[in-house]
Each structure stands twice: as structure tokens, then as C-alpha cells.
Amino acid sequence: MGGTVSANHDRSNLLEVRGLTKIFGTLTACDHIDLNIAKGEIHALLGENGAGKSTLVKMLFGSLEPNSGEIFWDGKAVKITSPGVAKKLGIGMVFQHFSLFEALTAAENIALSLNDGSPISTIAAKARALSFSYGLPLDPDSLVGDLSVGERQRIEIIRCLLQTPQLIILDEPTSVLTPQEADKLFETLERLRSEGKSILYISHRLEEVKRICDRATVLRHGKVVGHCNPREETAASLARMMVGSEVKAVERAPAEGIETAPALLEIRGLTRKPATPFAIPLKNINLTVRAGEVIGIAGVAGNGQGEFFESVSGEVLQQDAGSVRIRGKDAGALSITGRRLMGAAFVPEERLGHGAAPRMKLSENLLLSRHATDGKSFVGSGGMVKNSAVYSAAQRIITAMDVRKSAPDPEAAALSGGNLQKFIVGRELDRKPSVMIVNQPTWGVDAGAAARIRQALIELARSGSAVLVISQDLDELFELSDAIAVMHNGQLSAPLPIAEATFEKIGLLMGGAEPGHAEHSLEIA
Amino acid sequence: MDITVNILLTIATAATPLLIAAIGELVVERSGVLNLGVEGMMIMGAVGGFGAGYLTGSPWIGLLAAIIVGALFSLLFAVMTLSLATNQVATGLSLTLLGLGLSGMIGTSFVGQPGVRLPNLDIPVISSIPVVGRLIFGQDPVFYISIALTAAVMWFLFRTRTGLTLRSIGDSHTSAHALGIKVFRYRYLAVIFGGACAGLAGGHLSLVYTPQWVENMSAGRGWIALALVVFASWRPWRVLAGAYIFGAVWIGQLHAQAFGIPVPSQFLSSLPYLATIVVLVLISRNKRLTMMNTPASLGQPFVPDR
Numbered sequence: 001m002g003g004t005v006s007a008n009h010d011r012s013n014l015l016e017v018r019g020l021t022k023i024f025g026t027l028t029a030c031d032h033i034d035l036n037i038a039k040g041e042i043h044a045l046l047g048e049n050g051a052g053k054s055t056l057v058k059m060l061f062g063s064l065e066p067n068s069g070e071i072f073w074d075g076k077a078v079k080i081t082s083p084g085v086a087k088k089l090g091i092g093m094v095f096q097h098f099s100l101f102e103a104l105t106a107a108e109n110i111a112l113s114l115n116d117g118s119p120i121s122t123i124a125a126k127a128r129a130l131s132f133s134y135g136l137p138l139d140p141d142s143l144v145g146d147l148s149v150g151e152r153q154r155i156e157i158i159r160c161l162l163q164t165p166q167l168i169i170l171d172e173p174t175s176v177l178t179p180q181e182a183d184k185l186f187e188t189l190e191r192l193r194s195e196g197k198s199i200l201y202i203s204h205r206l207e208e209v210k211r212i213c214d215r216a217t218v219l220r221h222g223k224v225v226g227h228c229n230p231r232e233e234t235a236a237s238l239a240r241m242m243v244g245s246e247v248k249a250v251e252r253a254p255a256e257g258i259e260t261a262p263a264l265l266e267i268r269g270l271t272r273k274p275a276t277p278f279a280i281p282l283k284n285i286n287l288t289v290r291a292g293e294v295i296g297i298a299g300v301a302g303n304g305q306g307e308f309f310e311s312v313s314g315e316v317l318q319q320d321a322g323s324v325r326i327r328g329k330d331a332g333a334l335s336i337t338g339r340r341l342m343g344a345a346f347v348p349e350e351r352l353g354h355g356a357a358p359r360m361k362l363s364e365n366l367l368l369s370r371h372a373t374d375g376k377s378f379v380g381s382g383g384m385v386k387n388s389a390v391y392s393a394a395q396r397i398i399t400a401m402d403v404r405k406s407a408p409d410p411e412a413a414a415l416s417g418g419n420l421q422k423f424i425v426g427r428e429l430d431r432k433p434s435v436m437i438v439n440q441p442t443w444g445v446d447a448g449a450a451a452r453i454r455q456a457l458i459e460l461a462r463s464g465s466a467v468l469v470i471s472q473d474l475d476e477l478f479e480l481s482d483a484i485a486v487m488h489n490g491q492l493s494a495p496l497p498i499a500e501a502t503f504e505k506i507g508l509l510m511g512g513a514e515p516g517h518a519e520h521s522l523e524i525a
Numbered sequence: 526m527d528i529t530v531n532i533l534l535t536i537a538t539a540a541t542p543l544l545i546a547a548i549g550e551l552v553v554e555r556s557g558v559l560n561l562g563v564e565g566m567m568i569m570g571a572v573g574g575f576g577a578g579y580l581t582g583s584p585w586i587g588l589l590a591a592i593i594v595g596a597l598f599s600l601l602f603a604v605m606t607l608s609l610a611t612n613q614v615a616t617g618l619s620l621t622l623l624g625l626g627l628s629g630m631i632g633t634s635f636v637g638q639p640g641v642r643l644p645n646l647d648i649p650v651i652s653s654i655p656v657v658g659r660l661i662f663g664q665d666p667v668f669y670i671s672i673a674l675t676a677a678v679m680w681f682l683f684r685t686r687t688g689l690t691l692r693s694i695g696d697s698h699t700s701a702h703a704l705g706i707k708v709f710r711y712r713y714l715a716v717i718f719g720g721a722c723a724g725l726a727g728g729h730l731s732l733v734y735t736p737q738w739v740e741n742m743s744a745g746r747g748w749i750a751l752a753l754v755v756f757a758s759w760r761p762w763r764v765l766a767g768a769y770i771f772g773a774v775w776i777g778q779l780h781a782q783a784f785g786i787p788v789p790s791q792f793l794s795s796l797p798y799l800a801t802i803v804v805l806v807l808i809s810r811n812k813r814l815t816m817m818n819t820p821a822s823l824g825q826p827f828v829p830d831r
Contacts, residue, residue: 063703063829083705099700101693103817112693113704117686143817276816 013072014039014167014198015060015091020069022055029055031222032069037167042189042199044209044230047219048242048446050416053202054096056219057169060200061093062086087113092165094156096172096202100144102278107140110159123162131158134188145278149301150181157188168192169200174208175472178300179507186212204242205475206235220244239447247447250454253462255482258293264466265289265344265435266325270318272311280304282311285492287485289435289466294458295495296481297470300510304490305470306349309439312468313346314339326435337372345433347425349440349470351417355424358413362405363387363394365412366427373431393430401426402452418449425453429460436460439470454480474503488512530656532776537660537668538734540772542567542726544671546750547757547764548678549722554754555682556715557695559824561617562602564747565624566720570595570727572628575640575738578731584643588667588728595724596717598624603716607709610826621747629740640736643667667729674722679761691715695820698827708827723747749798756805758815767805774800 017035021028030052037043047053058064060071062080071078073089080086086093100109107124114123124140131138136154144152153173160168170189174182189199189212203209209216209230216230218241226241239247265288272282282304289295299305310316312324318332325331326342336346348354356365367390371378378393380386394409401422405415412420421442428436441457442450457480461467470487471477477484483495486509493509546563553560573594578587602620605611645665646652652663682688691711694701698708730742749771757763778793786793809815 062705083703087705095703099697099703101696101700103696103819103821104689104693108689108693111686112690112701112706120689145817278816 016072018070021067040196041214044213044216045202051219052222090166092160093169102145106155167198171202178510206238250479261291263288270323280490283490293482294461294467296477296484299487303487340373343434345428345436347438356412361409363390366394397426397430418445421445435466437468536772536776540768541671542729544768546723546726547753549719551754553715553719555695556712557820557822559613562620563723565621566595566598566723567727567747568628568743569598569624570724571731572632574728575731578641584641584732587732591724591728592721596721599720603713632738635738642736665733698822758809759818771797771801
């Protein structure tokens, strides 16, 4: 316990890190980090987004250079100057944002990181054998661009295992997996531990950490704030360590009279051809969102959620105007502005560059998205912008959503991810839209801000709007939604009322069980 | 019969510089770098090759000089775009403008001077076999280099591990960097190879095609080579096909103009461009294949965070 480090280099520690520090400009991403990883343990690295977890492991893998600090490998001081050096030592890494090449085959991707001269066919055979022995079947000849995110992660893992590393670093590995796929991964990790390998497991999912990890190191704002045995902690106590204070739980009053409420958003037979070779086609999607309810769309990333959002928001127009209906009127042929004017609001997945122009002030970003819908209040006669009205509206949103910032009206890029997301969601909520569609509302947002955003979305629905939330985070969807539908391979299942939904049922649908037959498949399984 | 052989020979001579410059640029672009300076490197190769040949009297030294000048000139581009991460489009355009101006200045004293020409291959007996002898065993040495180079690049890119690594960098330099691949080393070498090829293509112009120095003698061939690479969807054999289609229509329309066919000469002059684009668009109809062969990180500056 505590941050003290023994003076002698204990040979039972595979990796020992002392005082590792990384400074980006004015931000100290990692501040004198101490970390010990024993041989044959699964060690969790816990922390909120922005706590410095990724920066730390990038230094361990040689892709970032520390400003100061020491690393000991097997008791010997080492300098990890490049990923090549890390690999030679025996450190393997499975990246959160995969480092795969889409235009190459799985076998070619694996070959690129192996640095031995053996022909691709030999490597493909080895990869196939290893993947089956670990129960992670893989077709080495398939093109990475054609694979699902879960399959891509298998390539990353197999690629890492083929290098026979002593320490495997996994950065948020389950964020792209269905619950069933995650179970499979945990089996693999336990098997690796029994083979004497060490694993550094990065996650913010506390249940997972409690389930498989032997020890945990908790980071907050770039500093180690504690070490613990996660099995002896509760999810709440771990969360408190990560966040530094109690996280207020989201409250969701039961929805009433939804069945008879008017349908504000209707999607009828929405079909879309793939725009690029690796895009997912949408197949006959039907969905109704009524006034007062929150519908969640779950699914593993890359199953058509992005394409679906583009079609519903009007970034891509539909040939059949009736395939998207807002407040009872056809909207499929209208642009984003046209749909906004009908009372809809949209929050895209990507905050910087899509949801907000990074180098423009918050007030300017507000004007950009609302000059058409709030024309009279923001733009005066002759097209002159009423700067003071825009400014005060921006301040109103900032206060309402508790956006923390360093200047009165900063550039969007100057805000942290969570605060910018609060502003973007607040910007749409401020209009009191009757239809709200949000893609990944709290991706990369700290727990406090996430709770705030979720609460605001529920309140909007209860005040009589229709809210549609697309998310990969199942915990979030269970917290928010009155019903959950699952998107798989461009198809959408029928929404499952929250009272009937379980992680297992949703997980099966995410993995591609027949839409509508979740319960049936469960019985077989 | 002789006329046909002569026409075929002129087609090969017209296609060779395009093929060499385009194959070089193909390797550069496969590594994810867009060098729009092909025209400039080519004209520098032409003036360097002519100068060295003229001063030493040896066309072979001239050819070597053309390659070296092209490579050195591309090194300037590499330092700017790779080490200093400047915009590749702007830097490439300035390289072309610089090359055109600089070559004109260097070449003022060469204007009107008689050059030296690389002799055609001449194998006793074999080269004098009718038709086949001249077409296959009687052309200039650069022709053979161009064919061998195309085959070698195809083999390198799709059959060797180094070639696979180069393609992977073109697909995603961030992924390549994360795996510990030396992105800059590969890109430097690719850019220099492209420069050497463009220089060689220029040398062919001033030492084989028209053995003399004329300002702006590359006449837009660098741009055609660039376009060929894109329309050939970054595949070597298609570049070869494109270069020869262009050469064939080019020579064909020259003959047509000489015969006095009642079609506006401007239209005839534009035919090679049209024909090449149409044919290459037709053979790259398969969108999926084209997407797979397009280097996804093409033209994006790479700045690793350390």
C-alpha cells in the first residue's frame, strides 16, 4: 500500500517504474508515477479519461519519451527508446486505438510486427494455430478493413502473443467487445497468467477489474493516488478512488403513458448502400421514438451506428423522404438545417471537428449550429450578427451545464473533452428540441460530467421530447434508456423494454443473434 | 514493314521517360508521400545529364549524372516535407517551379550545342533480324532499364517484406510508427528513389529522345507521369500500360497531323490525354480494388509525438 518503493530491486518484479514523468506543454500528464508489476499477475491500471493511463503505457512501450524517471526490467535499469526496444525486452501491447493496416490482410499485419524473415504463409499458419489454441479463431487471409472491431482486436492480441512477450499491456480492451467476447478474453488472460506471463490491464470498468485483476494502481490527474487489491474493494470504493469524490447516481423516474404518446421520430424501412468499400450498409431499419421516452441503441462499434446517425441527422439524405419522419412529417429529403427547423437536434460522436469547430470560440460555435433555428434572436436585420445575444446565450448554456473553462469565452479546443461535450449537449438542450439524437454522449467524458449529461437527457425526455441515444457503453444505456435496441451488421433489433433487458440478452444481440429471438437463443445457450 | 517498326520504336521512346518517372513516383506515393515536383526533378535531370555528357563526351556519365541530380533535388523535398513537415502539395509545386527556373539558368550556355546520344543496343546478327531484332534487341539502353525497373518494383512491392513495410506506411503512418517501423527512413529512401527515377527520365530526354538541351524540354511529361500513377491506381503494370497507351496515341496523332487529316490539330493533340484517362478509368472500375490500393495516408504530414 502507499507510494513508497523498496530500495532493493526485487527480482520477483518483472517491471518496476519509479518517478516516471511526462510533460506536454503546461500539462503534466504523468507526475512521478511509481508502479510495480510482479511476474504472473494481472495488474490493473485504473483511472478516468485523462488521468494519464495511456500516456504511461505509451512510455512503457517506447512510443513516448519520459521527461524523467526510471524503468527497471527484471531488476535492470533500461531505457525504452522505441517500440522495437520494448518488443526486444519482451513487452507486447494491444492498443486501444488499433494500430492495424486496413488495406492489408490479417497475416500481413501480423508479419509487419514480427521482424523475422519467414514467409507470410508460414506466419499465417502459425497465427491460425495459435488463434485456435487460445479459442480466438482468426482467418489470416481476410482483409482487416472487412473485419469487425472484435475480430480486429483478435489480430492485435494474436500479433502480440506471437512475439512471446513476458508482459502484455492491454489498453481498454473490452470497450469494443460484446459481453460474451469479453468473457472469452478474460479466459485467455487467465490462461496467460497461468503460463507465468504478466499483464497490465487498463480499464475504467470496475466490475471487470474486480473479476480478473490481482492488484490495482489508481491514477488521478497524472498521479498515483493508491494501490489496492480490487477483490477486496467495492465498485463504489474504486470509483471514489478514481474520481476523488462521490459520483452522484443518475435518477430515472419511470416513464408513464408512453404507449399513447405521439411518435415524434419515426424511421421506416431505412436502407442505405455502403458509401465506401469498408462501410456498413443499413438494412431496412424501423424504429419509433415517442414523446417522453429515451431509446438506446447498443452495438459493437462499426456495425452501422455511424451510418445510421448520418442518415437520421441529415448529413446524408435519403432517396425515400418517408424513411425518416420528424413530428409526423417526412424529413428524409431534408438537410440537417431542415431537420433542425422541424424541432430536431443532433450531437455527433466526434466532438472536435464535427460537433464543434476547434479553433472557434464557444459563442461562435453556438452561432454556427443555431443561426438558422434561432435566426431572429441571433441575427438582426441585414444579416448582422447580434454578438451580445449570442454571447449571453453561450453563457447561459455554460452555467446550465456547469462547463468549466479558463476564459469567459474560450476556443472549443481549449476545453477538456468532458467540458466541451457538456457544452455541445447543452447547446442543443437549450433549444428544448422535441427530438434529440445523440451519438456516444459520454465517450471519453469523466464520471461527474457523464452523470450530468445523462441526467439532462432523461429530464429532456420526461419534459415531453423524444430522445434517441446511440452508445457502445452498455452501463450507460441501462442507466438512461426506457428501451434498448441493438444494431448489428446494419440491422436494428426491436427495442427491448428496460424491465426485460439484461446484459446477457443485449450481449447476444450485439454478437449477431437473430433480432427478436434473443430469449430463444438464450435458452439454447 | 519498316514503317511499322519505326512507329513502334518511336512509341517506345515516347513512353519510356513517362514510365520511369511514373514508376518512381509510384514508390514515393505508396510510402504515403505526394511529390508534385516530378516535372522539376525531371528537367533538372535533363540539364544535368546533358551538361555532364557534353562536358565529358560520355553519354553514360551523362546518364549517371542525371540520376544523381534528380536524387539530390528530391532530397531537398524530403528534408522539407519529412523533417520539417511542410505541406507536401505546396513544397512539390515549388520544387517544380524551382527546377524549371534553375535548369533554364544552368542551361543557358548549353543551348544550341550538339549533345551526345546513348547508342542503341547493337548485338551482331541478332539485332539485325528483321522486325524482332530491332524491336527487342536494338533499342536504347534506357528502354531496357525502364522495363526491368517496372518488373523490379512490382516484385519489391508485392513480394518482399520491405515492400510490404513500405505499403503499410502508406496505409497508416501512425500504425506503422506504433509498431516501431522507421517511417522517416523508409520515406526518405522512397522519395530519393523517386527523384533518381525522375532524373533518369530527364536524362533519357536529353541523351536519347532529343540529344540536345532546350529550355522546358520536359514539356509537362512530369505532370503526365503523376496523373498516370493516380489513374493506374498505384499499380505498376497499369502504369506501364498507361505510359504505352499515351505514347501510342501521341505518336499516332502526330502522324495523323502530318497526313493532314481534316480534324483540328488541337483536338488531335489532346487525344493522348483523353485516351489514357478513358482506358485507365475503365480498367480501374473495381472501386474496392482501387480503394485497397490507394495509400490512405497519402499527402498527410507525419509528426510523431515524442
